[in-house]
Amino acid sequence: MDKIFEVKNIACQIEDRMLWQDISFSLKAGDILALKGPSGSGKTLMLRTLAGLEPIQSGAVLYKSKAQNDYEMPVYRSEIIYLQQRPSFAAKTVAESLKNPFKFKVHEDKKYDAKLVAKYLLALGRDLDFLSKEIANLSGGEEQIVALVRALILEPQIILLDEATASLDEESSQNLEQLILAYLNQKRAAIWISHDQKQSERISNKELSL
Amino acid sequence: MNYIDISLWKLAIASLLMIINIALSFVFKLALARNLIIATVRMVSQLLLVGLVLEYIFKLDHPIAVIAIALFMAAMAGASAVRRTKKRYAQIYFDSLFAIISASFFVSAVANRLLIIEPWYDPQYVIPLLGMILGNSLTGVSLALNSFLNALEDKQKQIEGMLALGATRFEAAHKLIQESLSTAMIPSINAMMVMGIVSLPGMMTGQILAGAAPSDAVRYQILIMFMIISATALASFAVIMLAFRAMFSKEHRLNLAKLKTQN
Numbered sequence: 516m517d518k519i520f521e522v523k524n525i526a527c528q529i530e531d532r533m534l535w536q537d538i539s540f541s542l543k544a545g546d547i548l549a550l551k552g553p554s555g556s557g558k559t560l561m562l563r564t565l566a567g568l569e570p571i572q573s574g575a576v577l578y579k580s581k582a583q584n585d586y587e588m589p590v591y592r593s594e595i596i597y598l599q600q601r602p603s604f605a606a607k608t609v610a611e612s613l614k615n616p617f618k619f620k621v622h623e624d625k626k627y628d629a630k631l632v633a634k635y636l637l638a639l640g641r642d643l644d645f646l647s648k649e650i651a652n653l654s655g656g657e658e659q660i661v662a663l664v665r666a667l668i669l670e671p672q673i674i675l676l677d678e679a680t681a682s683l684d685e686e687s688s689q690n691l692e693q694l695i696l697a698y699l700n701q702k703r704a705a706i707w708i709s710h711d712q713k714q715s716e717r718i719s720n721k722e723l724s725l
Numbered sequence: 726m727n728y729i730d731i732s733l734w735k736l737a738i739a740s741l742l743m744i745i746n747i748a749l750s751f752v753f754k755l756a757l758a759r760n761l762i763i764a765t766v767r768m769v770s771q772l773l774l775v776g777l778v779l780e781y782i783f784k785l786d787h788p789i790a791v792i793a794i795a796l797f798m799a800a801m802a803g804a805s806a807v808r809r810t811k812k813r814y815a816q817i818y819f820d821s822l823f824a825i826i827s828a829s830f831f832v833s834a835v836a837n838r839l840l841i842i843e844p845w846y847d848p849q850y851v852i853p854l855l856g857m858i859l860g861n862s863l864t865g866v867s868l869a870l871n872s873f874l875n876a877l878e879d880k881q882k883q884i885e886g887m888l889a890l891g892a893t894r895f896e897a898a899h900k901l902i903q904e905s906l907s908t909a910m911i912p913s914i915n916a917m918m919v920m921g922i923v924s925l926p927g928m929m930t931g932q933i934l935a936g937a938a939p940s941d942a943v944r945y946q947i948l949i950m951f952m953i954i955s956a957t958a959l960a961s962f963a964v965i966m967l968a969f970r971a972m973f974s975k976e977h978r979l980n981l982a983k984l985k986t987q988n
Contacts, residue, residue, distance in 0.1 A: 566889055568978060588977040593891035603882040605900065621891040669890065 518543055518580075519704060520595075520673055525574035527557055527564065534560060535725050538574070542673065542721075545701035549715040550708045552725030558708045559600060561725070562675045565706065566597035578673070589621040596671035600678050601655070602662035609653070610646040613665050622669060635664045638694045640687060655682030663691060667698055674698075674705040680714065692718055727936040740765075779852065788846040795833075795855055799826045802859040806964075809867040812874040814983045820967035821866055828960035829858045832952050839948075857928060857949055858956045861913060865957035866964045869909035873965050874984060876901045877972055884979055894973035902965055909961035913954050920950070 518541040526536035534557035542548060552558050563569045565576060567588050576583040583591060606612040617627050636645055639660050653661065659682055666674060674695070680688040688711075696718065699705060709715050715722065743765050750758040782790050803822035807813065833855050842850045877884070880901065887897040920926060928949055932942035974980055 567976065568885055568889060570974075570976070570978065584976075588888075589891045589893050592889055592977075596891075597889040599882060599886055599889070601882070603886040605883050605887065616887075616890045616892070619887075619890065619892045619896050621893075666890070 519578065521577040521580075522565070523575045523577070525564065525571055525576065527560055527569075527572055529560075538723070538725075540721070540723055542704040542706070544704060545699060546704045546721055547696075547699070547719045548704075548706045549719035549722040550706055550725070551715070551722060556725040558725060559677055562597055562677055562706065562708065566595060566675055567591055568597065589619065593619075593621045593669060594671055595673040595675065596666045596669060597675040598659075598662050598666055598677060598679055600681070602658050604650045604658070604661070607649055607651075608646070609648050609650065609661050612650060612661055613646075613668065616665065616669055625669065628668065631668055632664060635667055635694060636660075638697075639664070639690050656684070656687060659683060660687070660691070663694070667694075672703050674703070676705060676707045676709075678708055678710065680709070680711070688714070728934060779848070782852070783848050786848065788844075791846040791848050791851055794848075794852065795830075796826070798852075798855060798859055799829055802829075802863040803866075806863045806866040806870065810870045810874065810987070812871075812878065812984050812986050814874075814968070814971050814985070816971060817870070817968070820964055820971065821870070824866055824960045824964035824967060825859065825862050828956045828963060829855060829862055831959065832858060832956040836948065836952050853928075854949065854952065858952055861953045861957045862960040864912055865909040865961040868912070869905050869961040869965050870968060872908040873901060873905035873968050874972075876905065877979065878981060878984065881979065881981060888977055888979065892977075894969075894977040894979075897977075897979075898969055898973065902969060905965050906958075906961055909965075910954075910958060913957050917950060917954065920946075926950075 520542040522538060522540050524536075525538045527534045528536075538561070540548065550558050550561065560569060564571060567583055571583065578586070578591060578595060604612040606615050613632060614627050616622055617625060632646070633643060636642065641657075641660065645657075648657075650658070650661075659679055663679060676695075679695075680691055683691060692714065695705065707715070707719060743761065747758045747761055749755065750761065778794070782794055800822060803825040804818060806825065807818050807821045810817070833851070836854060837845055837851065840850065845851075877898075884897045884901075888894070916924075926946050929942045929946040932945060933939055937945075972980055972983060
């Protein structure tokens, strides 16, 4: 099958310390790559680079055979969405947070689909009352749930997950895995940083250690 | 003109008013004396010096001299605005200068043609009007820069969260731009709110002291307020947009590494 995402010889150096180099891999539809490495090895920095939040220092990142640098960045980032380790929200309530990105120009032809949101929330064990909750009153795990739903309803082709289940209990965590697998549905791909060894084995079919 | 001359010995006696306060500070250990003395000496010497320079410029009565002193004043304002900021990036001085010079000169030019100042460079009008505009633009620009650059650091996660979801750099920074501009304008707007009720503006007071009819002085004050507010808004907006361009790359990336905190 075709590669949808390809990373060629990228490297990252901070001051005079080489964090990682000669990193190459590719993703086909349905792939989930587990990104591993000790703390401070630059896993988050790698996802930020792949999301275009950090410049590519050397090598190339290609999405659908076109280099990241040749994309209009908002277009690229609407297809390859990075979920921060600790999500952040500018809006007051959960519902507003989910709707906000639809105001961005790059998403102007997409519509907020309340049914889809309800379906995803249900899969994560939350009912519709959850939508009116205030962000300030959410637990860390609930924030991660909002961040994931917010990303999925924008229909990215590749999801970059930075410890997406770190603050969730075991059951919620497995619900979230199942939802992501169903979303990817062998058509899309993901890169997943997880410190949970069992989780990595459960979900990924590839791995990369830094 | 009909006003009372102030001779140097009258000033010397007036300085006793400061000495009373300095003495109070010594007696009650209020720790105010040192700063009060330094500030008093600076104020007196700066003003005396400026008086001399202005007399000289007025006597020269030449457009180049007026433009030169105007540029010098604007440059000082641009640099002072940056000196009040804690966080800076490489071309921040240039951006501040550009914002202040273009806003203050533009507004001055409009007012100049409105008042039909003849000749256009008449220092009696040009320099005081510009001075008042600059003083306020300076405050606006430094508040704008402080607020915007601090917010970039505080809200980094939120901004990058939006960028990661496909926001353009402008969409991601829009709220900060709005808030910084509003912060920059608060002193000017508050000043207008209470003007004439709580405070009698300095320029109007000065004109009345110099013998102008209060109704004339009021009209001048209204004009100068329009100039001040519009120049402050223009300069603040310009400097925020320049800082925005400096801190966000064309690839819609927030480049916080460019920001250095001053000690």
